[in-house]
Amino acid sequence: MSSIASTPDSTRHERILAGALEVFGRYGFRKASMDEIARSADISRQGLYLRFASKDALFRAAVRQELDTALAEVARCLDEEGVALEPRVVAALDAWLGRYVGSMLAPDIANLLHNPSMQLGDLVDPARAAFHARLAAAIGAAMSAKDRRRIDVTAEEIAEALHVVAQGAKYLSNAANESREQCVARMTAAVHVVFAGFGATATGTP
Secondary structure: OOOOOOOHHHHHHHHHHHHHHHHHHHHHHHHOOHHHHHHHOOOOHHHHHHHOOOHHHHHHHHHHHHHHHHHHHHHHHHOOOOOOHHHHHHHHHHHHHOOOOOOOOHHHHHHHHHOHHHOOHHHHHHHHHHHHHHHHHHHHHHOOHHHHHHHOOOHHHHHHHHHHHHHHHHHHHHHOOOOHHHHHHHHHHHHHHHHHHOOHHHHOOO
């Protein structure tokens, strides 16, 4: 981590963006006001505008930070040494999709990020592609030649299928007002089924 990233002001900046995203999620982009965001961040309205020229700039900065934070956590989970593929993949899916499951903001944040009218494709699409690539790389590295011949499915296809299934688990958990832990349990079951044909590298069994 750079010295800039660890300064008190940068930490303050990150907290403002995290708080702003919650306000946007609670009220929607149109109804969220800079006054409300300033109050939530314990900063003056003028101070907020000194950091961000407009509400749109603040919103995009908040979304970018959220995506960057999620991707960094995904990488940490997938790179964890001494852990089998299956739990690493579950942790990565949770880091990418489960961040707001179980909170009041879960459906609102999802709607913000995927609402076409918000025009966030230039932020969300590359982040999603980076997640898929990172997940596929971890799966591919753990697949033996025997696994590849037996399954006859690419690591990229497995990553795509897991993402779709995990999104379904998140949707079901949100609809049922379940906790994040319950959502992770759904993801764990799905990942276990997908990796049932893999060798010991996936399950961690001897």
